[in-house]
Amino acid sequence: MEKNKNLIRFISKIAEKFPTAGEEEAKAVTDIHVRVSQDTGDVMAFDDDGKEITRVIVEEWMNSPLDTDEFYGMVHKAFTPVIEDGGTNIGIAMPFNYVLENESGKYITELYIVDDSETTIIGTPFMENLSRELDDFIEQLLQV
Numbered sequence: 001m002e003k004n005k006n007l008i009r010f011i012s013k014i015a016e017k018f019p020t021a022g023e024e025e026a027k028a029v030t031d032i033h034v035r036v037s038q039d040t041g042d043v044m045a046f047d048d049d050g051k052e053i054t055r056v057i058v059e060e061w062m063n064s065p066l067d068t069d070e071f072y073g074m075v076h077k078a079f080t081p082v083i084e085d086g087g088t089n090i091g092i093a094m095p096f097n098y099v100l101e102n103e104s105g106k107y108i109t110e111l112y113i114v115d116d117s118e119t120t121i122i123g124t125p126f127m128e129n130l131s132r133e134l135d136d137f138i139e140q141l142l143q144v
Helices: 007-017 066-088 122-130 130-143
Strands: 029-034 040-047 050-055 096-102 105-112
Touching: 007 040, 007 050, 007 066, 029 066, 066 096, 066 105
Parallel strands: 029 096
Antiparallel strands: 029 040, 040 050, 096 105
8 A cells, every 4th residue: 555645644743743763752642643534534633632734625525425344444544554664763751652643533443552572553453353252252251
């Protein structure tokens, strides 16, 4: 998948707002909230306090004909390589997350987790069955 130039610019703008990792004292931010609108193509980043960091428009995402789950799955796939290339070496106290939200700020999924020792991608296969697997596990425990 070819990387979207607007997403590259978006991640670069986020990185500009924070010192490079190791240069200055790391900021205490636990999540970078990425809000995406399927109707307008707006992509906005917010810190933990709800303060806007930056925004771009991804024209290809405007009025997307995909259903909601497909749309956010596509957004997740588009973001992962861009974050890997430019969004992990920033001066934020680790661990921190990139969290995907809808335009109302409702949680969709983790886009990326950046940890002290290594970068860990939380991909769809891990997360999509987690709730069901936990429910099955609890049910088995209760039957004993």
